[in-house]
Amino acid sequence: MHLKIAILAGDGIGPEVTNEAVNVLTTVANARGHVFEYIPLLIGGVAITAYGTPLPPETLEKTLRCDAALLGAVGDNKFNHLPPSERPEAGLLRIRAALGGFANLRPAVAYKALADNSPLRPEITDGADILFVRELLGGLYFGEPRAWHKSTDRAHNTMVYTRAEVERVARIAFDLASRREKKKITSVDKANVLECSQLWRAVVTDVSRDYPTVTLEHQLVDSMAIHLMTRPRDFDVVLTENLFGDILSDESGVITGSLGMLPSATLGGKVNLYEPVHGSAPDIAGTGKANPIGAILTAAMVLRHSAGMEAEAKLIEDAVDEALNEGNRTTDIARGNVAGQTTLATTQMGELILGKV
Amino acid sequence: MHLKIAILAGDGIGPEVTNEAVNVLTTVANARGHVFEYIPLLIGGVAITAYGTPLPPETLEKTLRCDAALLGAVGDNKFNHLPPSERPEAGLLRIRAALGGFANLRPAVAYKALADNSPLRPEITDGADILFVRELLGGLYFGEPRAWHKSTDRAHNTMVYTRAEVERVARIAFDLASRREKKKITSVDKANVLECSQLWRAVVTDVSRDYPTVTLEHQLVDSMAIHLMTRPRDFDVVLTENLFGDILSDESGVITGSLGMLPSATLGGKVNLYEPVHGSAPDIAGTGKANPIGAILTAAMVLRHSAGMEAEAKLIEDAVDEALNEGNRTTDIARGNVAGQTTLATTQMGELILGKV
Numbered sequence: 270m271h272l273k274i275a276i277l278a279g280d281g282i283g284p285e286v287t288n289e290a291v292n293v294l295t296t297v298a299n300a301r302g303h304v305f306e307y308i309p310l311l312i313g314g315v316a317i318t319a320y321g322t323p324l325p326p327e328t329l330e331k332t333l334r335c336d337a338a339l340l341g342a343v344g345d346n347k348f349n350h351l352p353p354s355e356r357p358e359a360g361l362l363r364i365r366a367a368l369g370g371f372a373n374l375r376p377a378v379a380y381k382a383l384a385d386n387s388p389l390r391p392e393i394t395d396g397a398d399i400l401f402v403r404e405l406l407g408g409l410y411f412g413e414p415r416a417w418h419k420s421t422d423r424a425h426n427t428m429v430y431t432r433a434e435v436e437r438v439a440r441i442a443f444d445l446a447s448r449r450e451k452k453k454i455t456s457v458d459k460a461n462v463l464e465c466s467q468l469w470r471a472v473v474t475d476v477s478r479d480y481p482t483v484t485l486e487h488q489l490v491d492s493m494a495i496h497l498m499t500r501p502r503d504f505d506v507v508l509t510e511n512l513f514g515d516i517l518s519d520e521s522g523v524i525t526g527s528l529g530m531l532p533s534a535t536l537g538g539k540v541n542l543y544e545p546v547h548g549s550a551p552d553i554a555g556t557g558k559a560n561p562i563g564a565i566l567t568a569a570m571v572l573r574h575s576a577g578m579e580a581e582a583k584l585i586e587d588a589v590d591e592a593l594n595e596g597n598r599t600t601d602i603a604r605g606n607v608a609g610q611t612t613l614a615t616t617q618m619g620e621l622i623l624g625k626v
Numbered sequence: 627m628h629l630k631i632a633i634l635a636g637d638g639i640g641p642e643v644t645n646e647a648v649n650v651l652t653t654v655a656n657a658r659g660h661v662f663e664y665i666p667l668l669i670g671g672v673a674i675t676a677y678g679t680p681l682p683p684e685t686l687e688k689t690l691r692c693d694a695a696l697l698g699a700v701g702d703n704k705f706n707h708l709p710p711s712e713r714p715e716a717g718l719l720r721i722r723a724a725l726g727g728f729a730n731l732r733p734a735v736a737y738k739a740l741a742d743n744s745p746l747r748p749e750i751t752d753g754a755d756i757l758f759v760r761e762l763l764g765g766l767y768f769g770e771p772r773a774w775h776k777s778t779d780r781a782h783n784t785m786v787y788t789r790a791e792v793e794r795v796a797r798i799a800f801d802l803a804s805r806r807e808k809k810k811i812t813s814v815d816k817a818n819v820l821e822c823s824q825l826w827r828a829v830v831t832d833v834s835r836d837y838p839t840v841t842l843e844h845q846l847v848d849s850m851a852i853h854l855m856t857r858p859r860d861f862d863v864v865l866t867e868n869l870f871g872d873i874l875s876d877e878s879g880v881i882t883g884s885l886g887m888l889p890s891a892t893l894g895g896k897v898n899l900y901e902p903v904h905g906s907a908p909d910i911a912g913t914g915k916a917n918p919i920g921a922i923l924t925a926a927m928v929l930r931h932s933a934g935m936e937a938e939a940k941l942i943e944d945a946v947d948e949a950l951n952e953g954n955r956t957t958d959i960a961r962g963n964v965a966g967q968t969t970l971a972t973t974q975m976g977e978l979i980l981g982k983v
């Protein structure tokens with residue numbers, strides 16, 4: 270197999286963690302006799318600096334000719350003075366839109382080895398295994414009209430969804446749920462206030478009729494923010510619109526213990542987009558403190574969803590498990606003076622996991 | 627003093643908990659030689675049943691002639707088939723709008739006695755004392771245009787803010803922060819994506835110049851959902867737009883351990899509106915399982931913000947503390963077989979606290 274992967278390392282710790290993910294991918298490809306070709310491209314703050322735009326045309330064109338895109342992180346406080354449409358993040362939103370992936374998969378899993386890293390009690394998180402399916406191309410992020418009118422000192426954004434948009438992401442969520450053990454979907458909305466959410470709830474309910482083996486429940490976003498902390502084990506696949514998914518999937522990172530651990534995959538478009546959930550963390554860029562595991566688990570998702578290599582994806586996930594079980598930690602998940610723990614730099618953790626793959 | 631208080635008990639457990647709050651108010655009034663006059667009025671599901679509308683004109687007119695309004699809870703699954711504009715919740719949103727209060731104060735405090743009730747570790751919550759100031763009349767809740775067009779299968783809502791709307795709620799937050807110990811405001815937005823949030827951030831920053839003793843920081847809503855769980859002690863006053871405040875203040879209920887404990891006050895309008903944060907919980911209505919403490923602490927806020935009775939408000943809060951420290955619990959905060967704990971029914975807890983006031 271020949272797989273062409275766009276490498277959009279981006280800002281801050283993006284390049285460091287992406288590097289570790291690429292090493293893992295290459296090792297797997299070599300072992301299996303595949304060729305993974307990497308196309309490094311600029312996005313985010315580094316692209317603004319080089320070309321004055323967070324998504325240069327070349328980046329988009331070349332990515333569209335790849336089989337998958339692996340992104341590190343975008344965001345740089347240097348550009349905070351710019352309007353949203355010119356910031357590093359706009360590059361991310363534009364490439365998401367252009368690649369067309371609308372179903373953003375974000376697992377939030379409790380690792381036994383990290384049970385003491387979560388602010389939540391171990392008896393709460395133990396066994397939690399949630400898969401967020403976040404709609405990624407609709408809602409407030411992309412809704413028009415949108416503007417900040419400086420003359421009238423008024424700003425507005427639009428939350429908008431069509432039946433088709435809700436249906437296609439719901440189908441992916443139900444498909445995924447039907448192949449999981451609990452076979453349960455929790456759909457999140459604010460249907461007691463928002464018309465958008467009423468449409469959302471109606472469409473999700475309609476789609477559920479096609480999946481008789483999957484149980485569907487609806488939760489309001491405010492209640493869900495509580496339930497995820499008090500009884501995370503009760504959830505399986507959590508289906509949300511864009512902004513609710515942004516907030517709740519980040520919140521649920523505390524189940525795992527660190528945002529640095531979390532991968533994501535965006536499916537359904539022309540080219541699947543893979544990105545760790547964490548941000549660019551400019552404060553720790555270059556210090557070796559970045560956790561490459563989110564990016565490495567993202568690489569596993571590349572194998573699973575873009576290369577049909579389920580067994581190999583599992584190998585990587587098991588290697589991560591093993592590394593953690595042996596007490597290896599990056600700074601974000603290290604706990605002061607705990608016997609049997611070793612704190613590793615980004616590259617050390619990467620190499621250690623690589624050695625186990 | 628003669629204080630006229632509209633009693634909007636509402637649905638589910640609303641009447642039960644409001645009853646306990648009223649008892650406490652009456653006791654304080656009697657002890658101080660004040661007269662509190664209560665005007666019971668219908669709102670929410672009970673108003674739909676009686677008059678076909680969740681906010682009958684009489685309720686609104688009479689409430690507008692009161693000095694304060696004490697609300698229990700609204701919401702009844704019976705009406706889930708109705709569009710948002712006709713549901714029980716619409717009554718709440720309409721009275722909020724009509725009373726004009728735009729600053730919704732929601733404390734989230736860690737009680738030592740309840741340290742083991744939170745899903746968060748005690749060392750995380752210990753000492754946490756957050757005051758949310760949630761903008762209550764703007765954003766997606768009230769923004770126009772809004773609709774679910776069944777013909778085109780498309781729905782939209784509008785998030786909208788003006789400088790004036792942000793400024794007035796920011797001033798209340800800064801005033802409150804300037805009188806607290808930490809003197810810190812964390813303003814929450816999604817300024818890397820939303821124009822609304824850009825305006826929000828700019829206005830809050832402008833307002834901060836008038837409060838040199840208060841420290842201001844900005845956080846993105848997704849990151850904030852994490853920080854509130856991993857380091858709640860770092861926050862003091864948290865200022866948010868409407869929906870973000872809805873989600874984050876509920877989430878932060880887990881710091882306290884139960885939504886049933888949380889009060890709220892809405893200031894800045896014609897008549898201040900006081901409501902516990904919890905919902906109508908129809909499943910436990912009438913079982914004696916409802917926790918009246920949220921409502922009782924809400925009564926304390928009535929005294930503080932509508933009667934200038936700070937000392938008496940403090941008395942109630944201390945009585946609640948004492949009741950908890952002695953091991954008294956309602957079902958929501960009871961922990962199975964813990965020595966020294968007594969589980970009380972709603973009215974028992976109410977009377978116990980009353981006895982201490």
Ligand SMILES: CC(C)[C@H](C(=O)O)[C@@H](O)C(=O)O
Pocket residue numbers: 343344358361362515546818819848
């Ligand atoms: C960087 C930002 C635009 C992005 C989002 O909100 O989608 C990020 O928070 C995420 O969750 O991937």
Ligand SMILES: CC(C)[C@H](C(=O)O)[C@@H](O)C(=O)O
Pocket residue numbers: 461462491700701715718719872903
């Ligand atoms: C009932 C609902 C409309 C309300 C809201 O979202 O404001 C509630 O969740 C709250 O937080 O007071």
